[in-house]
Amino acid sequence: MTVTEVIFYFIAAAAILGGLGVVVSRNVVHAALSLVFTLLAVAALFILLASEFLALVQVLVYAGGVAVLLLFALVLTRARDMNQTLDNNQKPLAAIAGLALMGVLIAMTVLTTWPRAADEPTLVDFNALGDALFRSWVVPFEVASLVLLVALVGAIVLAGPEEGEE
């Protein structure tokens, strides 16, 4: 077993444990912190896949922005103060569904022979990535900026005061 493999299994276990914490934790804040843990582990997986740019974006946008927004949502809806069960009563069915899906996905992954272009992920050139993003993918890029703008305006309209409120 090489060093890279040990690191990979360590990170994979961290990501899965974090994910487990998100779905089984009894405390909403612990769930949110587990999510941050998983997001950082996924960023580490991106580095193992030789995509550092994506790892950077993941840490900045997800672990930085999205996680803070989720914590804000938890605090503002006082999810922690309300003494209540966090899960509904369909746990066994949901567990069966989740395990069945996992079994199908893993069986399919193992049974398929995937085409191979590279034995080892090669590093992506930042310049070439920017070139691809701003030349052949410029239209989706602009549409994405429009999506962000609309989401921003929509969030302000939804969360802001209604007419008549101060």
Add this chain to the structure above:
Amino acid sequence: MIPLEHFLVVSAVLFSLGVYGVLVRRNAVLILMSVELMLNAASINMVAFAAYTSPERFIGIIFAIFIIIVAAAEVGLALGIILRLFRNRRTANVDEVDQLKW
């Protein structure tokens, strides 16, 4: 070196955990977190396939960037909706919000 299948298995486990979370959680914010798990699993798949099977590496990474963009927009909007819901109904539990109109 790590085989492609190992990345795919990690992503499959994360996705299934997300499905379980969406089905089992009552709080809207926790459901949103489970959705984030599923989106991350999809990103891992995209990047892993791009790294191992495609000679043109950018496409998977660009897809993952768009997934992250859409996830950020989605979380912002969902926060607005959940806050509005909490202000109107004093709850963020999706099973208590069963009316389309009141």
